[in-house]
Amino acid sequence: MDTQKKSKIFLNPLLKENPILVLILGLCPVLGVSETIDKAIGMGMAVILVLFCTNLVISLIRKLVPNEVRIPIYIVIIASFVTMVQMLMNAFTPELAESLGAFIPLITVNCIILGRAEAFASKNSVGDSILDALGNGFGFLIAVFLVAFFREFLATGGWKLSNPFTNSTIFEIRPLADFAIPLFGQNTGAFLTLGIIIGIVTAIRMSSEQRKTLKAKKEVQ
Amino acid sequence: MKNLWENKFVRLPLSLAAVCLVFSSLLALTNFVTDPIIASMQEEKEKKAYEVLYGEGNISSREEVTFEATDNINSITKVVTTDNVEHYVYNLSTKNVISGDFNFLAGIKDGKVDAYSFIGVENNNNYGFAEFSNGKDRLVGYDGSNFSIVSGATNTSNGFKTALDAALAHYASLSAEA
Amino acid sequence: MSDIFSVFMAALITNNIVLTGFLGICSYLGVSKKTSSSVGMGFALTFVVFMASVICYFLNMVLVAANIEYMQTVCFILVIASLVQFVEMFIKKFSPSLYKSLGIFLPLITTNCIVLYVTRQVVEMDFVKMIAYALGTALGYFLVIFIFSTIREKLDSAPVAKGFKGVAIALLVTAIMAMAFTGFSGIF
Numbered sequence: 001m002d003t004q005k006k007s008k009i010f011l012n013p014l015l016k017e018n019p020i021l022v023l024i025l026g027l028c029p030v031l032g033v034s035e036t037i038d039k040a041i042g043m044g045m046a047v048i049l050v051l052f053c054t055n056l057v058i059s060l061i062r063k064l065v066p067n068e069v070r071i072p073i074y075i076v077i078i079a080s081f082v083t084m085v086q087m088l089m090n091a092f093t094p095e096l097a098e099s100l101g102a103f104i105p106l107i108t109v110n111c112i113i114l115g116r117a118e119a120f121a122s123k124n125s126v127g128d129s130i131l132d133a134l135g136n137g138f139g140f141l142i143a144v145f146l147v148a149f150f151r152e153f154l155a156t157g158g159w160k161l162s163n164p165f166t167n168s169t170i171f172e173i174r175p176l177a178d179f180a181i182p183l184f185g186q187n188t189g190a191f192l193t194l195g196i197i198i199g200i201v202t203a204i205r206m207s208s209e210q211r212k213t214l215k216a217k218k219e220v221q
Numbered sequence: 222m223k224n225l226w227e228n229k230f231v232r233l234p235l236s237l238a239a240v241c242l243v244f245s246s247l248l249a250l251t252n253f254v255t256d257p258i259i260a261s262m263q264e265e266k267e268k269k270a271y272e273v274l275y276g277e278g279n280i281s282s283r284e285e286v287t288f289e290a291t292d293n294i295n296s297i298t299k300v301v302t303t304d305n306v307e308h309y310v311y312n313l314s315t316k317n318v319i320s321g322d323f324n325f326l327a328g329i330k331d332g333k334v335d336a337y338s339f340i341g342v343e344n345n346n347n348y349g350f351a352e353f354s355n356g357k358d359r360l361v362g363y364d365g366s367n368f369s370i371v372s373g374a375t376n377t378s379n380g381f382k383t384a385l386d387a388a389l390a391h392y393a394s395l396s397a398e399a
Numbered sequence: 400m401s402d403i404f405s406v407f408m409a410a411l412i413t414n415n416i417v418l419t420g421f422l423g424i425c426s427y428l429g430v431s432k433k434t435s436s437s438v439g440m441g442f443a444l445t446f447v448v449f450m451a452s453v454i455c456y457f458l459n460m461v462l463v464a465a466n467i468e469y470m471q472t473v474c475f476i477l478v479i480a481s482l483v484q485f486v487e488m489f490i491k492k493f494s495p496s497l498y499k500s501l502g503i504f505l506p507l508i509t510t511n512c513i514v515l516y517v518t519r520q521v522v523e524m525d526f527v528k529m530i531a532y533a534l535g536t537a538l539g540y541f542l543v544i545f546i547f548s549t550i551r552e553k554l555d556s557a558p559v560a561k562g563f564k565g566v567a568i569a570l571l572v573t574a575i576m577a578m579a580f581t582g583f584s585g586i587f
Contacts, residue, residue, distance in 0.1 A: 024428065024566050028512045031421035069233045073240045075480055079473040080244035084251045087469065091255035094262055098341060101321070102516060105472045109510045111425055187419050188578045195563075195570030203562025245470065252469045317402070317528045319409055319520065320420075376409035379402060 009128055013135040019112045020143035021201045026112040029103050030144050031190045037159055040148035042096040043103065044141030046085055048134065050107055051116065053081045055133035058121040065122075074117050075108075082108045093164040112136060151193050155185035266341050267312070270326050271300075273338035274310065279303045288391060292316050293384040295324075297391070306330065309395070311388040312340075315380035327385060329392045333364040334385060365389050403531045410535030417543045418577040422512040427544055428569055430504065432555075437548040440504045441541030445534070447486065447508050448517050451479050452533040455518040456526070475518045483509045513540060547573065 019025045033043040057077055065073055086104045089097040097104065107113065116136055121129040152159055158174025183189045271280065279302050286297040286309070295312040302308065308328045315322045328336040337360050359370050360381065368382050416422050423444075430440045455475050462468055487505045491498045508514060517536050521529040550572055559568050 027424045091258040191574035199563035199567030
């Protein structure tokens with residue numbers, strides 16, 4: 001029973017309560033970094049790292065923090081970890097840091113991080129908070145990767161993945177390079193792709209919920 | 222002691238100050254560790270930009286030139302290429318470009334820009350930037366009167382024009398002295 | 400003078416912060432359901448962006464002089480949070496009706512990407528151009544959110560496909576608006 005509850009903490013934000021596709025939180029970086037899967041994976045890993053650290057620390061000090069100043073304290077902790085991650089990325093993954101540009105310091109004001117800190121880490125144990133952080137972080141990564149997957153394919157006809165630490169290409173396949181639609185690499189394409197993906201995900205969710213209620217009604221009868 | 226801690230006016234600022242102190246020291250530590258790495262990478266980027274300017278290995282001598290500090294000019298180097306031609310290479314930064322300033326090298330000879338290259342990745346959230354990137358050679362041949370690129374709201378192209386004008390003005394003052 | 404105009408216009412239209420910079424989307428989608436609330440949010444954000452960029456411009460000079468430039472994010476976000484708190488207290492005291500109509504938007508401005516982005520961008524600019532940029536960006540957001548809220552009011556009663564009602568169709572309409580704004584890129 002306990003492991004089932006714990007696994008729910010991790011699995012829920014991955015798909016069922018995905019912070020971006022379902023709860024519609026923290027959309028700003030999704031549109032900005034989903035041009036290529038390189039940037040998407042890099043941003044996702046940065047968010048996971050920041051979420052992990054902040055949830056860990058906030059959950060550790062949750063009993064010591066006075067209630068009135070908790071928001072400024074959380075903000076200082078989040079901003080510090082984001083700056084540390086930014087400095088480390090500038091030093092060890094320079095090309096990735098430069099292509100992500102201003103979006104790394106903007107992780108500070110990402111609604112997901114402050115939201116999870118306030119709603120979960122400040123009230124639950126360290127272990128649960130870490131699971132929640134990893135769940136939400138990977139949920140973010142999955143959502144951004146999905147958008148980038150389609151955007152890069154439509155905009156350049158293929159994908160390119162490279163190692164951020166050494167800037168060497170792991171693979172680059174562009175099967176449909178002749179049919180590339182550069183529109184999807186620009187701002188219009190970003191909104192289009194994200195809108196369509198959210199629409200499809202919502203439609204799938206709604207129909208599966210309908211099926212569940214129909215099944216429940218049939219079982220009652 | 223416990224009564225002091227219960228007092229709201231002691232507890233709140235003290236806890237905030239404690240958190241700030243701990244995390245500022247963590248940040249200072251990270252900065253201390255990563256700063257030298259970032260500085261050495263910046264030097265490498267500038268070296269690479271020099272190679273793009275006149276081709277790899279074509280520079281036979283470099284000499285720093287002293288100058289009065291201005292907004293746009295970061296450093297000036299007198300460069301002699303392997304075919305014994307003298308160029309003045311200016312390390313320039315644009316100013317007031319709203320999506321982020323650019324840092325680039327511009328080689329000037331005979332009052333005209335004859336090569337330029339960007340330092341670092343030329344990736345920027347800027348519509349007007351596509352015209353200037355490496356390999357497009359759009360700024361080559363500019364001598365102060367024939368700026369041919371206009372970006373959307375002229376904010377980006379103004380930034381480049383101002384920076385190049387400053388470099389050309391300095392070059393003109395050098396030739397005036399000679 | 401034309402420089403200042405070009406900075407303002409670039410921030411307002413050609414490099415619009417919502418449609419080109421992808422910032423401020425959360426509040427853009429959440430607040431634009433009614434035109435009155437979007438107007439309130441626009442005014443509040445313009446004020447906060449303006450004040451925050453002026454304060455952070457001078458604060459950054461202090462940080463650079465003390466050689467602790469890496470503290471930029473932490474200091475700026477603290478300044479923004481306290482500024483929003485201060486503005487909220489001020490409005491509550493001096494105009495309770497305005498406070499009631501703005502309601503939940505003021506505390507939300509703290510986590511609005513636009514404020515932190517603008518304060519970080521302006522630290523390298525000249526003072527007058529910095530003011531033009533901050534005002535241009537905030538008014539660009541105001542313009543887009545106002546236009547979008549008028550569309551969205553009609554959108555709520557339109558026959559939209561299942562699953563696309565709400566956020567998804569809003570994003571698709573924004574895509575068309577972004578395409579329209581791209582057309583401004585050659586004018587000024």
